[in-house]
Amino acid sequence: MNVKSKWMVTGVSTVLALTMYLPTTNANTLSELEKKQQETEQKKGELDARINEKSNAISENQTKLTGIMTKITELDNKIKETEFKITAVQEEIDQTKSEIDELKKSIEELEEKINERTELLKERARAIQMSGGSVDYIDVLLGANSFIDFIDRFSAVNTLIEADREIMLQQAQDKELLAEQKAEVETKLTAQRERQTELQELQNSLASQKSEQNGLVKELTAEQNRLASAKSELEDRFEEEIEISVDLEQQIVAEQTRLAELARKAEEERQRKLAAEEERQRQAAAEAEKQRQATAKKEAEAERAATDRKATIASKKTDNTSASSTSRPAEKPASSYTAPAASTSSPFIRPAAGRHTSGFGGRDIGDGAETHLGYDIANVTDTPIVAAAEGIVSYAGVMGGYGNVVIVTHSINGQTHATVYAHMNSINVSVGQSVSQGQQVGGMGNTGRSTGTHLHFEVHVGPWNGARSNAVNPAQYIR
Numbered sequence: 001m002n003v004k005s006k007w008m009v010t011g012v013s014t015v016l017a018l019t020m021y022l023p024t025t026n027a028n029t030l031s032e033l034e035k036k037q038q039e040t041e042q043k044k045g046e047l048d049a050r051i052n053e054k055s056n057a058i059s060e061n062q063t064k065l066t067g068i069m070t071k072i073t074e075l076d077n078k079i080k081e082t083e084f085k086i087t088a089v090q091e092e093i094d095q096t097k098s099e100i101d102e103l104k105k106s107i108e109e110l111e112e113k114i115n116e117r118t119e120l121l122k123e124r125a126r127a128i129q130m131s132g133g134s135v136d137y138i139d140v141l142l143g144a145n146s147f148i149d150f151i152d153r154f155s156a157v158n159t160l161i162e163a164d165r166e167i168m169l170q171q172a173q174d175k176e177l178l179a180e181q182k183a184e185v186e187t188k189l190t191a192q193r194e195r196q197t198e199l200q201e202l203q204n205s206l207a208s209q210k211s212e213q214n215g216l217v218k219e220l221t222a223e224q225n226r227l228a229s230a231k232s233e234l235e236d237r238f239e240e241e242i243e244i245s246v247d248l249e250q251q252i253v254a255e256q257t258r259l260a261e262l263a264r265k266a267e268e269e270r271q272r273k274l275a276a277e278e279e280r281q282r283q284a285a286a287e288a289e290k291q292r293q294a295t296a297k298k299e300a301e302a303e304r305a306a307t308d309r310k311a312t313i314a315s316k317k318t319d320n321t322s323a324s325s326t327s328r329p330a331e332k333p334a335s336s337y338t339a340p341a342a343s344t345s346s347p348f349i350r351p352a353a354g355r356h357t358s359g360f361g362g363r364d365i366g367d368g369a370e371t372h373l374g375y376d377i378a379n380v381t382d383t384p385i386v387a388a389a390e391g392i393v394s395y396a397g398v399m400g401g402y403g404n405v406v407i408v409t410h411s412i413n414g415q416t417h418a419t420v421y422a423h424m425n426s427i428n429v430s431v432g433q434s435v436s437q438g439q440q441v442g443g444m445g446n447t448g449r450s451t452g453t454h455l456h457f458e459v460h461v462g463p464w465n466g467a468r469s470n471a472v473n474p475a476q477y478i479r
Contacts, residue, residue: 033255034397034431037248041398044241051234058227068220075213082206089199096192103185110178117167117174253465256394259432260409260416260463263392267411346477347412348388349437351421352444352455354379360473374420375474378454381425382443385455387435388419388478394464396427402456403448406441407464420458423450 358376391410399405402422406429410417425445429435446453459474 029255033248033252034395037245037252038398040241040245040248041400044238044245047234047238047241051238054230054234058231061223061227065220065223068216072213072216072220075209075216079206079209079213082202082209086199086202086206089195089202093192093195093199096188096195100185100188100192103181103188107178107181107185110174110181113170114174114178117170120167252395253463256407256409256418256465257463259392259394260411260418263409264411264414264416268414347410348419348459348474348477349386350377350478351388351419351457352377352379352383352385354383354444354455357454359475360471373471374422374456374458375478376454376456377444378452379444381445381453383455384440385421385424385442385444386438386440388437388457388459389417390437391417391419391435393429393431393433393435393441394418396429396431398447401449403450404442404445405448408435408441409463416462418458418460418462418464420456420460420464422456422458423447423454425453 354377356376357378358372358374360375361372385406387408389408389410389412391408393406394409395405395407397405402420404424404427405420405422406424406427408419408421410419421441423445424442424447426443427441428443429441435441444453444455450456457474457478459472459477460470461472462470
């Protein structure tokens with residue numbers, strides 16, 4: 001969490017702490033805390049909704065990122081394939097270049113041979129020209145001096161003719177081969193240029209693919225950084241709201257404890273006044289009885305005097321009997337006050353009509369095992385919900401999974417209790433209001449973390465606290 005966020009939390013905590021000592025009424029103090037907690041709960045709900053939206057966006061982006069990774073893998077394969085083609089084409093170009101070099105060397109050799117033969121043929125042509133333009137092989141043969149000379153001349157003539165023919169044939173073959181090799185060189189040069197063009201295109205394609213890959217990698221990195229930043233920001237803000245919510249809950253618990261103490265002192269004062277009033281009434285009753293006895297005594301004495309005057313001759317026995325009879329009312333014992341026997345039943349009444357659906361203890365409503373700290377009563381929407389006992393409303397509003405909830409703090413026989421009425425559809429009381437047993441505090445509903453219209457009723461021995469460590473089974477209290 002950043003410094004600014006911590007400062008905000010500290011500031012809110014300080015303001016909430018100061019409200020405990022401001023000279024305001026109990027209702028105003030707790031109402032302010034209630035309002036701030038409702039605002040915090042609303043912010044937490046908004047943040048939770050945004051976090052859910054961000055989670056959905058992250059899931060969608062993750063699908064996109066998976067597609068990007070697939071494209072990168074495909075590009076890697078294409079790049080490897082292109083690099084392999086480039087290598088193969090380069091090898092072909094190198095091989096063609098080597099073949100062209102060999103052909104060029106062969107062409108040079110052929111051209112040299114052809115040039116040599118051309119010079120020889122030129123010499124032969126010059127010799128023929130100098131001899132008159134032709135050579136008469138018949139004259140050579142007829143000029144033989146003997147048969148042996150004829151044979152020698154014939155052999156020489158054949159040799160010359162064969163040599164001339166071989167030179168001409170070789171010359172023609174070499175020229176033909178030269179033409180073929182030159183054509184082959186041109187073909188290979190054309191193929192080489194085509195392969196070089198293909199090589200350039202492959203290299204350009206490779207560069208484009210690498211550029212696209214780099215762009216996708218940058219896009220992937222930027223998207224990951226953006227998602228991480230957004231997630232971190234939401235988590236920080238949610239953490240801030242949790243801290244504020246915890247601080248508000250502690251303030252509310254403290255204020256409820258203070259109200260419970262006020263309720264306890266008010267109950268003690270009420271009991272003291274009640275005892276004083278009972279003592280006054282007892283003393284008044286005793287004084288009235290004393291006066292009644294005095295009046296009865298006077299009346300008896302007056303009646304006895306009148307009887308004495310009328311019965312001047314009555315016997316002593318009659319006088320005693322008459323005196324005993326007339327004094328009997330004065331001797332009647334004073335009636336004594338007998339307090340009714342203390343009720344052994346619970347001071348709490350059933351808070352709503354309906355069927356019992358879930359009790360105190362462990363249960364599972366679809367989210368896994370949990371501890372259920374209340375007593376559930378199901379009925380139709382807006383079924384009246386009444387205060388289980390006389391007390392002071394210490395909370396009335398929205399509170400997380402409770403939905404619309406009312407908390408009443410009681411002081412019963414010097415012991416603080418708290419009752420909780422959750423998931424209400426409507427609230428009929430306000431913080432700081434005194435309620436009597438059986439007074440309607442709201443209507444049954446399905447708000448908060450609820451699976452149907454019902455009342456979630458809790459009983460706490462001591463003031464209600466956030467941890468709810470003092471919750472007890474309501475079934476043993478309600479009647």
